[in-house]
Amino acid sequence: MTKQETNIIAPTLATRRSPLYRRHLQYQAHFKQVGDNIVVDSYPNEGAINDEIEIAKSMGLCDLSTLDRTGFKGVGTPQWLASQSFKVPVLANTAEEQSSQSLLIKLSAQEILVLSDLLFLSEDVKRLYQKAVENHQSYDQQIYNLPRNDSHCWLAVTGINATELFSKLCAVDLRSHKFVQGAVAQTSLAKTNAIIIRHDLNKTPCFYILSDISGAEFLWDCLLDAMSEFHGAPVGLSALQTLASNQ
Amino acid sequence: MPFGLLKYGLTKKYPAKHHFTPEKALKKHYDVVIIGGGGHGAAIAYNLAKYHGVTNVAILEKSYLGGGNTARNTAVIRSNYLTESGVNFYSESVKLYNNLSNEFNYNVMMESRGQLTLAHSDAAIRSFRWRAEVNQHLGVRSELVDRQSIAELVPNLNMSEDARYPIMAGLWHADGATARHDAVAWGYAKGACDRGVELHQLTEVEDIIIANGRVNGVKTNRGTIHCGAVVQAVAGASSIVAKKAGIALPIHCYPLQAMVTQPYKPILTPHVSSPQVHVYVHQTSRGEFVIGGGSDPYPLYNTRATLDQRETLSAAALELFPFLTQARLLRQWAGITDMTPDYSPIMGLSPVKNYFLDAGWGTWGFKATPICGVTMAALIATGKVPDLIKPFELERFYRFEQINEAGATAASH
Amino acid sequence: MKLLSCPLNGLRNISEFTYGGEYHPTPDHQTTSSRDWAEHVFFHDNTAGIVIEWWCHTPSSFWFLAERNTLTDEVVRTFTPDELYTKSIIQHETKPETTP
Numbered sequence: 111m112t113k114q115e116t117n118i119i120a121p122t123l124a125t126r127r128s129p130l131y132r133r134h135l136q137y138q139a140h141f142k143q144v145g146d147n148i149v150v151d152s153y154p155n156e157g158a159i160n161d162e163i164e165i166a167k168s169m170g171l172c173d174l175s176t177l178d179r180t181g182f183k184g185v186g187t188p189q190w191l192a193s194q195s196f197k198v199p200v201l202a203n204t205a206e207e208q209s210s211q212s213l214l215i216k217l218s219a220q221e222i223l224v225l226s227d228l229l230f231l232s233e234d235v236k237r238l239y240q241k242a243v244e245n246h247q248s249y250d251q252q253i254y255n256l257p258r259n260d261s262h263c264w265l266a267v268t269g270i271n272a273t274e275l276f277s278k279l280c281a282v283d284l285r286s287h288k289f290v291q292g293a294v295a296q297t298s299l300a301k302t303n304a305i306i307i308r309h310d311l312n313k314t315p316c317f318y319i320l321s322d323i324s325g326a327e328f329l330w331d332c333l334l335d336a337m338s339e340f341h342g343a344p345v346g347l348s349a350l351q352t353l354a355s356n357q
Numbered sequence: 358m359p360f361g362l363l364k365y366g367l368t369k370k371y372p373a374k375h376h377f378t379p380e381k382a383l384k385k386h387y388d389v390v391i392i393g394g395g396g397h398g399a400a401i402a403y404n405l406a407k408y409h410g411v412t413n414v415a416i417l418e419k420s421y422l423g424g425g426n427t428a429r430n431t432a433v434i435r436s437n438y439l440t441e442s443g444v445n446f447y448s449e450s451v452k453l454y455n456n457l458s459n460e461f462n463y464n465v466m467m468e469s470r471g472q473l474t475l476a477h478s479d480a481a482i483r484s485f486r487w488r489a490e491v492n493q494h495l496g497v498r499s500e501l502v503d504r505q506s507i508a509e510l511v512p513n514l515n516m517s518e519d520a521r522y523p524i525m526a527g528l529w530h531a532d533g534a535t536a537r538h539d540a541v542a543w544g545y546a547k548g549a550c551d552r553g554v555e556l557h558q559l560t561e562v563e564d565i566i567i568a569n570g571r572v573n574g575v576k577t578n579r580g581t582i583h584c585g586a587v588v589q590a591v592a593g594a595s596s597i598v599a600k601k602a603g604i605a606l607p608i609h610c611y612p613l614q615a616m617v618t619q620p621y622k623p624i625l626t627p628h629v630s631s632p633q634v635h636v637y638v639h640q641t642s643r644g645e646f647v648i649g650g651g652s653d654p655y656p657l658y659n660t661r662a663t664l665d666q667r668e669t670l671s672a673a674a675l676e677l678f679p680f681l682t683q684a685r686l687l688r689q690w691a692g693i694t695d696m697t698p699d700y701s702p703i704m705g706l707s708p709v710k711n712y713f714l715d716a717g718w719g720t721w722g723f724k725a726t727p728i729c730g731v732t733m734a735a736l737i738a739t740g741k742v743p744d745l746i747k748p749f750e751l752e753r754f755y756r757f758e759q760i761n762e763a764g765a766t767a768a769s770h
Numbered sequence: 771m772k773l774l775s776c777p778l779n780g781l782r783n784i785s786e787f788t789y790g791g792e793y794h795p796t797p798d799h800q801t802t803s804s805r806d807w808a809e810h811v812f813f814h815d816n817t818a819g820i821v822i823e824w825w826c827h828t829p830s831s832f833w834f835l836a837e838r839n840t841l842t843d844e845v846v847r848t849f850t851p852d853e854l855y856t857k858s859i860i861q862h863e864t865k866p867e868t869t870p
């Protein structure tokens with residue numbers, strides 16, 4: 111992991127930008143580069159990094175849209191991923207964390223979504239993508255790659271109060287005892303389609319949200335608006351990384 | 358004065374006159390049986406009797422006169438459609454409407470206050486320009502108007518540029534109008550009954566008798582009738598009735614809902630419609646705001662009203678007319694609409710001889726009532742399909758010649 | 771009907787679903803006349819009563835079938851297409867796993 115000087119990195123430096131980078135600039139975010147990706151490190155206006163960790167523990171919103179993800183669909187998909195030494199979730203609408211810390215999500219019997227980990231420890235997504243490009247001829251209409259980097263934005267809502275927020279925006283019961291670690295809901299959130307995945311950062315509840323990239327700003331604004339009564343706020347990736355790595 | 362009225366009402370010198378056929382037994386035979394006592398059925402009977410001298414006619418209505426979609430529609434009359442066939446057909450109807458009160462000597466409360474359809478996108482402006490050109494070419498008053506003109510036509514419309522879908526332009530249709538829907542059905546039925554047509558209410562057609570590919574009678578809950586010709590004008594029941602004659606139709610039935618507020622003082626002159634926010638609004642001469650919009654999201658034969666639709670219609674109406682926030686809703690209701698794939702009707706001949714179709718009226722058939730009466734009566738009386746309705750025949754679907762009025766119909770009625 | 775049970779995602783608000791038309795077996799591409807195609811494409815049974823129809827759960831793009839009463843708006847049951855389609859059009863055997 112390359113850590114560079116954070117405050118001089120502009121989100122427009124990389125070819126891939128988050129659909130939300132203008133929002134981050136409005137908040138005077140500090141950015142950092144990790145691998146090829148530029149992410150929000152923190153929002154200094156909101157206070158020091160430790161405050162941001164506290165926000166994330168109670169209710170935070172983080173943009174992960176520039177992190178790598180991909181997907182596969184077709185009858186051969188689960189078997190093929192298993193042959194690549196992945197732990198494939200058994201049931202649809204569940205997620206399975208890999209030893210490399212990347213996340214496999216089974217969306218239906220034949221469709222799997224792969225998300226990279228927050229600490230950039232694994233190269234799983236890149237590797238799978240490469241493999242799919244090289245070998246696609248031999249898959250014989252059994253496996254199709256569904257690139258997800260540019261189709262969906264990727265947000266995280268974190269903290270012990272997160273479920274309060276969802277009860278305002280989503281009809282599915284996402285309370286901790288009903289929607290446990292690894293649970294997945296494909297549903298409507300703030301009247302827009304979304305995939306919601308429970309993937310806690312150690313003790314801090316965390317919900318990944320994948321939703322149509324063209325509605326990213328709408329969803330971001332909706333979530334922030336709905337958060338205001340709980341004093342929720344945007345947080346940078348660093349806060350989440352800290353929570354994810356502190357055992 | 359009130360006493361004078363009372364005296365008039367009680368005197369034997371001016372006995373009350375029946376508007377319609379008093380209850381009586383069905384005859385064994387009629388020349389023409391009309392299934393469905395809505396505006397269309399009544400208009401066909403009226404034209405058969407008055408203009409073709411065909412008076413041995415029965416209108417069979419399973420419920421009561423004009424209690425179907427004729428009673429439930431929002432009474433919008435207009436002719437700014439997109440296709441040549443559509444515009445020619447509906448503009449004839451608007452002309453007939455303009456003279457209908459005289460024709461009946463009965464007030465149908467025709468009010469030509471114009472119709473404004475709103476564009477919230479470049480694509481909509483392009484299609485409005487196209488419609489305006491077609492309309493003008495065919496003699497219909499229809500023009501593209503800018504924001505300035507819209508603000509003048511409807512001063513209380515939300516013209517904010519910060520709205521979710523800001524208003525960019527409009528299609529102004531000076532011929533747009535409304536009329537009293539009950540009066541239309543009653544006027545036609547009265548005129549028909551005065552000339553010898555029989556209206557039989559609470560009379561349901563349960564089966565259709567066909568021999569050698571030709572219709573010769575109907576079975577009803579009150580017995581069997583023989584007849585020379587049958588026309589079905591049953592709107593939401595089109596597929597069900599046609600099936601009894603062995604005819605399949607390209608129709609899917611969806612509920613269409615509408616609602617109305619309490620009366621307020623006059624503030625809105627034209628009818629305003631927005632296909633993009635899925636709502637249309639006009640204020641009746643009684644002062645009520647009539648609010649309608651898109652169909653229900655899936656097919657159903659059930660006229661329940663839903664909270665979902667109340668919410669979406671209200672939200673959309675407030676988007677255009679924020680001053681309605683304090684308005685109170687009086688009623689909400691639904692009708693079953695017989696939707697065709699191309700949003701044009703199915704009129705004319707059927708695969709069964711002497712069995713005629715007046716169906717597929719979906720969400721747009723009230724405005725066509727007078728011209729349906731004229732053309733269907735001519736077809737039944739002469740056996741020749743009038744040019745005006747030739748394009749709407751059922752056979753068009755087999756030739757892949759749909760008459761696409763989807764864009765000119767959505768949420769405009 | 772305010773809720774619909776998706777075979778993949780469970781019970782959800784009706785607003786999460788899109789109606790997809792009546793179920794009709796697909797005509798044989800090789801032998802069907804254009805008249806029959808027209809009927810298959812444009813015409814509907816439009817039955818007042820229990821029908822089988824397509825639905826799509828929009829957030830997951832999952833297509834399934836429902837038996838529904840179009841008079842009462844009650845759903846009798848929902849099921850996955852493999853009950854009616856035993857082999858896929860591209861000639862692969864599909865054996866969908868059961869889902870929660």
Ligand SMILES: Cc1cc2nc3c(=O)[nH]c(=O)nc-3n(C[C@H](O)[C@H](O)[C@H](O)COP(=O)(O)OP(=O)(O)OC[C@H]3O[C@@H](n4cnc5c(N)ncnc54)[C@H](O)[C@@H]3O)c2cc1C
Binds near residue numbers: 423560592
């Ligand atoms: C909410 C709503 C708003 C609308 N708004 C507009 C609008 O603004 N402008 C417009 O032009 N159109 C509008 N429409 C469409 C319009 O109402 C219809 O297309 C039109 O009224 C159809 O007239 P009709 O006489 O054919 O049908 P109906 O008035 O429905 O009459 C059909 C009759 O057939 C009877 N019937 C059915 N089955 C049988 C049987 N087996 N035996 C005997 N009788 C039977 C029924 O009881 C019914 O009375 C709207 C519709 C709805 C529901």
